[in-house]
Amino acid sequence: MRRQRTWLYLLFWIVVSFLTLFPIYWLFVISVKPAVELFSTPEIILSSVYWKNYVDVIYDETLRGYMVNSLIISTGNAFLVTTLGFLACYALSRFNLGGKESIFFWTITNRMAPPAVFLLPLFLLLTQVYRIGDFTLLDTKIGMILVYCTFNLPFAIWTLRPTIDGIPKEPRRGGLRRRGERLDGDHRDRPAAGAAGPRRDADPHLGLRLERVSARRDADQLQRPHADDRPVRIRHDDRHRMGRDGGDLDVHPDPGADRLQPGSAPHRRRPDLRRRERMMR
């Protein structure tokens, strides 16, 4: 049954990939056809391959120049947008700037502008207004990179911000604590009981990260098994229905504890006993 399902998914994805790839495949089919054959009846399977188109493209000097232009502009734009977008997101996420939510929304409105009509103002600004002496931004690569920023920077800010919001800030008070653990009296950020949301107390460091714990919390930590753990005898020391530490055995927190025998599992011990033991040593 399970095997069959896997095959079904595989088949489904092969079909979907075929649909995704087919237009790209068709582009390739057209690219290896001589111009004469273009208008013959279309065939899915390639019968002959005509590489001359590719040779022409590779040896075309002008086209190579265009490709270098594209590479420089897109790389430069990607670099600039990522850097500035990161800085802006950091500022929006970590600082309490006045009206920052409005600024955040305003950035994206720059991407909504219909591009066609903004070409003319940009052209006029680049040729006539933004100039220093004889230097204008027109026909320069840096000019193009900056113009592209108008559309790409807002997108970068909108996609980066949730990630930066998700990086935890440093703890508010002194001392290291394990992720998800709260200091006493710190009730902030605690999700309401039953509230849905990603689990916050999962510990990605598996308890390996440094921690400094208060003396008060030390008591809880004592419940962990310890190297010199020995089973505690309860039944056999019991003379007055009282434990060695003076606790009443009838109200033992663990209902199965009175069946403990020497050599039984150490984790069934009472933590308070262990503590007393250590203090007496």
Added chain:
Amino acid sequence: MQSNRLGWILLAPTLVILFFFGVVPFLYVLWLSFHQWNPFALDPTIVYNGADNFRALVFDSGFLSSLGVTIAFVFFAVLSELIIGYLLAQAFLKEFPGKAFFRTIHTLPLIMAPIIVGSIWKLMTTPSIGIIPSLLDSWFGFDLNIGTSAVAAFTVTVVMDVWHWTPLVTLTLIAALVSLPADPFEQAQIDGANKRQIFWHITLPMIAPALLATVFIRLMDALRTVDEVLMLTGGGPGSATRYLGVHIFKEVFPKTNYGYGSAVSIIVLYLTIVSCWLLYVALIAPRNKKA
């Protein structure tokens, strides 16, 4: 708390670039929308004509029909992308061999420039070159001709948009679905909820923020589509696929009617900002405040 000055310094480069390349051109377009200007006409001076451009716009049947087809295009394209994207994202959550490979293939359309996507689909659907009309004709006897049939041209633009942008929806929804906690689903299953109930009452409300952010970005980009459609159909046949972006392009470049084009742009920008802002304020901002 660090001083706020550092925050403003970090934000400054972004604000400066967006001001000089976003706000200043916008103000120029706004100013131009109250003027009549055709730089290649007999009288190429810029003449102030008040709100005449906007008044003409309300009675311009070309603009109104283009608004109508744009809304239809955005509705069908974004809705299909969401449904298909969600189903594919769900399918990616299952375990099967070669998952990473299929995911890479599925992402390929995203990295293509819109102008290339437009030309690919033109090569596929133009009668006599394209494979799709030829196959449809030989298998079903159906004549697909995007040069003459308005419905066919409209459908092909929607299919093209779906092919190009569904991967974006899938990727965002995979990220949202993976981060969901398992507990509510287990509890619902224990309580005997069926698949439909789990979807409506648990999955959908929990992925709503991510879903809305995706709708937001897709809505914005679909409203300003130009290059793909211009390449594929050129806005035709007639004005069947003359979406607002294409309409503005044709008003500004072939007709060089800058004042009127600016007015249309301002209205489109206004409509986009208002609809996105409503969506943002109602559904996305409360979540940011809580986090």
